[in-house]
Amino acid sequence: MRIFSIKKYARYAIFIVASLLGYGWAQPGNAAAEKLVLTGASTIAPLAAEIARRFELQHPGMRIDVQTGGSSRGINDTRNGTAGIGMVSRALKPAERDLQAHTIALDGVGLILHASNRVSGLSRQQVIDIYTGKIVNWKTLGGRDAPITAINKAEGRSTLELFLGYLKLKNSDIKPHVIIGDNAQGIKTVAGNPNAIGYVSIGAAEYEARHGTPIKLLPLDGIAATVANVRNGTFPLSRPLNLVTRTEPEGLARDFIAFARSEQVHDLVEAQYFVPIGFR
Amino acid sequence: MIWLRHNILSPLASVDTLTLWLLRGAAGAAMGVVMLILLFLAMESWPALRHISIERFLTDPSWNPGENLYNLAPMLSGTLYAAAGALLLATPLGIASALFIAYYASPHAASTYRHLVELLAGIPSVVYGFWGLTTLVPLINQLHPPGASLLAGILVLTLMILPTVALTAYAALLAVPDEYMIGAAALGLSRWGMIRGVALPAAKTGIAAGVILAAGRAIGETMALLMVTGNVVQNPSSLFEPIRTLAANIALEMPYAMDDHRAALFVSGLTLMVLVMSLWSVAARLARNGDG
Numbered sequence: 370m371r372i373f374s375i376k377k378y379a380r381y382a383i384f385i386v387a388s389l390l391g392y393g394w395a396q397p398g399n400a401a402a403e404k405l406v407l408t409g410a411s412t413i414a415p416l417a418a419e420i421a422r423r424f425e426l427q428h429p430g431m432r433i434d435v436q437t438g439g440s441s442r443g444i445n446d447t448r449n450g451t452a453g454i455g456m457v458s459r460a461l462k463p464a465e466r467d468l469q470a471h472t473i474a475l476d477g478v479g480l481i482l483h484a485s486n487r488v489s490g491l492s493r494q495q496v497i498d499i500y501t502g503k504i505v506n507w508k509t510l511g512g513r514d515a516p517i518t519a520i521n522k523a524e525g526r527s528t529l530e531l532f533l534g535y536l537k538l539k540n541s542d543i544k545p546h547v548i549i550g551d552n553a554q555g556i557k558t559v560a561g562n563p564n565a566i567g568y569v570s571i572g573a574a575e576y577e578a579r580h581g582t583p584i585k586l587l588p589l590d591g592i593a594a595t596v597a598n599v600r601n602g603t604f605p606l607s608r609p610l611n612l613v614t615r616t617e618p619e620g621l622a623r624d625f626i627a628f629a630r631s632e633q634v635h636d637l638v639e640a641q642y643f644v645p646i647g648f649r
Numbered sequence: 650m651i652w653l654r655h656n657i658l659s660p661l662a663s664v665d666t667l668t669l670w671l672l673r674g675a676a677g678a679a680m681g682v683v684m685l686i687l688l689f690l691a692m693e694s695w696p697a698l699r700h701i702s703i704e705r706f707l708t709d710p711s712w713n714p715g716e717n718l719y720n721l722a723p724m725l726s727g728t729l730y731a732a733a734g735a736l737l738l739a740t741p742l743g744i745a746s747a748l749f750i751a752y753y754a755s756p757h758a759a760s761t762y763r764h765l766v767e768l769l770a771g772i773p774s775v776v777y778g779f780w781g782l783t784t785l786v787p788l789i790n791q792l793h794p795p796g797a798s799l800l801a802g803i804l805v806l807t808l809m810i811l812p813t814v815a816l817t818a819y820a821a822l823l824a825v826p827d828e829y830m831i832g833a834a835a836l837g838l839s840r841w842g843m844i845r846g847v848a849l850p851a852a853k854t855g856i857a858a859g860v861i862l863a864a865g866r867a868i869g870e871t872m873a874l875l876m877v878t879g880n881v882v883q884n885p886s887s888l889f890e891p892i893r894t895l896a897a898n899i900a901l902e903m904p905y906a907m908d909d910h911r912a913a914l915f916v917s918g919l920t921l922m923v924l925v926m927s928l929w930s931v932a933a934r935l936a937r938n939g940d941g
Contacts, residue, residue, distance in 0.1 A: 411905055439907050518795040523880070524714050525905035541713045546795040547891060548880035550901050554782070561787040562796055 404432040405621050409443020409456030412527045413610050416474065417456055419637045420629045427628075431621065444468065447613050453622045455613040458527050469618070470611040473629045474643040477571040477607040478528050479594030481556065483563040484583035488512040491587055493605075497536050499566060502544035507564060520558055520567030521545035532568055535606050552642065559584050568606075571599055572642030599644045610643060690919040697912030706916060712882040714902070714910035721917055723884045727892035728924070730799055730885065731874065732867035735806035740860055742807070743814025747856075750815075751822040752844060763819070770812035778873035781805040786877055793889040797879030800888040805873050810863035817862060821855025822848055861932040868925055871896040895921045 407417055414437040421433035436452075443455030444465060461470050480496065482488060488510050491499075498504040500519055508514045521543055522529035533540060547565070549555045552573040559565045560582050571594050574586050586594040589605055598604040618626050628634065635645040701719055709720035746766060750759045781801055790796025825848050833843040849856075871894075879891025880901060893901075895917050906914055 516794050518790075523901040523905075524712075525902050525907075525910055527905070539713075540715055541711055541718070545881055546879065547797045548882075548893070548901070550875065550904075554876065557782050558786075558797065561783055562790050562794070564790075564794060 403430065403621055404434060405454065405625060406434045406436070406446075406452045407454045407456055407612075408436045408438055408446045408452040409613075410440045410458035410527070410610070411437040412458040412476070413456040413473075413612075416610070416637060416641045416643065417612075417629070419641075420473075420634050421625075423634065423637070424625055424628050428624070433625065443613065447615055450615070453614070454618075454625070457611045457613050459608050459611075461611065461613065465613075468613045468615060470609070470613050471618075471626045471630060472609040472611050472646055473626075473634075474610045474638045474645055475599050475607055476531075476610055476643050477594065477596065477599030477604055478531055478568050479571040479574055479604075479606065480566060480568050480587040480589060481559050481574050481584045482566055482587055483559055484578075484585050485563050486512055486585070488587075490591065491589065493536065493590060496589075497538065500536065500538070500543045500545070513564075515564040518546045518562050518565040519544070520547045520549055520555055520565055522555075522568070523548055523550050526550075528568065528570065531606060531608055556582060556584060570642040571604075571607075572596060572639065572644060576642070596644050600646075607644075687919075687922065690915055690922060693915035694912055694919050697909050697916050701909070701913070706913075706920075712898075714906070714913055717909070719913050719916075720882075721895070721920060723882050724893050724895045724898050724917065725920060725924070726884055727799070727878070727882075728868055728894040728896070728921070730892065731802045731806055731878070731894055732864060734799070734803035735810055735867045736860065736864055738803065738807040739811045739814050739863060743811050743859070743863075744818050744856060746811070746815040747818035747822055748844060750819050752840060752848070763816075766812045766815050769808070770816065774809060774870060774873045775876075777805050777809055778876035781873060781877035789889070795879060795891065797877055797891050798889045799878065799885045799892045802874050802878040802892065802894075803888070805877050806867050806870060809870060809873065810867050813863040813866060814856075814859050817859025818852070818856045821852035821859065824855060825851040857932070857935070861929070864928060864932075865925055868921070868928070869896055870894075871900045875900050895924075 407414075407421070414435055418435045421435055425431055425433060438446075440457045440459060443452070443457045445455075446452035447455035447468060455468070457470070458476070461468060480491065486507070488507060491510070495504065495510060499517055500521070502519075504510065505517055506514065507517055521540075522532070524540065529540065533543075547558055547567075549558060549567070552569040555567045555569045556574060556577050559567050560577075571586065574584060574594075575596060578584055578586065588594060592598055592604050594604060594606075599607045612626055612629060614622060614626070630646060632645075638645040697719070706719055706721045708722075709718045711718050712720050712724070746762070750763050750766075754762060781804075785801050785804060786796040786798075788796070789798060789801055829847050829851055830843060833847045838846060874894050875897040878893065878897065880893040880897060881891040882893045882898075883890065885892050898917050899914050902910070903914055
């Protein structure tokens with residue numbers, strides 16, 4: 370009993386010392402309860418949580434706490450020190466240059482059509498006209514004589530924001546025929562409707578098309594929607610997924626960011642249909 | 650004699666008291682849970698209700714939380730249209746199934762058919778939704794694009810609530826005392842005459858309870874409708890136009906909603922709760938009038 374309580378006090382003492390010393394006390398393998406807090410983009414949070422779980426397995430005694438709340442919360446919490454690392458699902462704005470961004474993955478969004486649709490490419494203006502209801506028949510675009518079914522994403526999804534940003538539209542300008550939640554539902558809807566057009570994560574669409582789902586990814590402004598073009602930055606509808614820090618990361622934060630950018634987590638990145646950053 | 654009285658009366662009386670209090674406790678707990686749900690919904694909705702007036706939820710030009718527009722009215726009507734349509738189809742079909750099992754089918758056919766209906770009740774709603782998305786929606790699309798529509802929602806919902814109506818109606822018919830039927834047979838009534846004149850009136854309350862139960866399920870059903878109705882927020886002008894229900898709205902937008910948007914989704918949930926509760930109170934009043 371006595372030995373037990375001494376152990377407990379020892380653990381408290383280690384914890385207090387560790388807290389006082391802060392992040393500088395990183396020693397992998399040590400049983401001290403060290404904690405790193407991540408807050409921000411809900412797009413990144415599931416991936417970050419997976420990476421954190423694997424990181425904790427390799428570094429016993431470390432606790433990584435992942436909370437969502439949006440990219441702007443990630444920026445704020447990092448600035449005021451509430452979070453060690455912020456998650457921001459876009460490139461940093463000029464006003465945010467005081468922070469350091471560490472890209473852990475890329476996310477690309479591609480337009481998909483049914484595989485039987487004869488239309489083989491669309492310009493940005495044509496996409497705008499389809500989604501605002503100015504073009505309502507595939508015949509106008511060189512396809513079959515059939516009405517277009519425009520599929521939009523639900524309010525609040527980051528894919529929607531990226532898409533609207535690319536088209537420079539407001540969501541209330543869009544006249545959709547179907548609104549979907551996740552990528553899988555969008556792909557199923559297009560696969561079941563030869564006259565539908567939708568936009569989903571490129572990774573998810575490539576995976577489904579390779580496994581026989583009758584959909585095809587559309588080149589945008591002449592650039593093929595492929596994971597490769599997202600990785601080399603030429604595809605117009607893509608964005609970086611960033612971990613941001615206030616200063617040059619050190620200690621646990623540095624280790625975690627290095628781990629999240631390493632090849633060891635590429636399978637996790639791909640499982641979420643994001644594009645891993647390139648090898649060097 | 651004395652030990653008998655001792656054994657039977659006093660212990661049983663105490664068991665009765667105990668059961669009474671246990672049941673009172675359980676009922677109280679159930680009521681408490683409902684109250685807590687209401688309180689929770691109200692608390693989570695409060696950030697939105699504080700600076701968005703109630704009438705804005707009915708009069709805003711559209712539902713675009715990203716642009717601070719919060720009109721719930723089209724979703725309220727969408728929910729009601731889908732549920733009413735499904736009830737309209739499922740009630741006669743369900744009662745007919747129950748009559749078939751109870752009075753027309755041979756014992757073997759009756760038990761097979763009943764097991765089939767029970768199986769239908771056990772299928773998870775996503776399976777119905779997935780079937781709707783991959784089979785029903787493309788079919789309707791050939792008839793009238795885009796396929797994802799109020800009609801698809803009504804058909805999927807009908808399938809889902811049909812077993813509820815059929816099985817409760819069957820149980821209600823089973824509970825009609827044999828003497829009634831024997832008496833009716835002795836009067837020389839035909840089989841249909843017995844059903845219409847005796848069985849259905851006697852089972853009326855039970856059947857109505859089943860329909861109300863089905864209505865509750867139809868209003869609250871989420872995943873299947875999310876997958877087949879298209880989810881466009883609008884007042885449908887035909888059966889082929891997409892709609893969004895209140896429950897689907899929450900499932901669709903909750904994972905990515907923050908601040909006012911999130912609170913507005915709780916307002917959507919609160920509306921759903923109030924809708925179900927008011928339907929129940931109407932149903933309870935109807936049942937009371939029917940009895941009296």
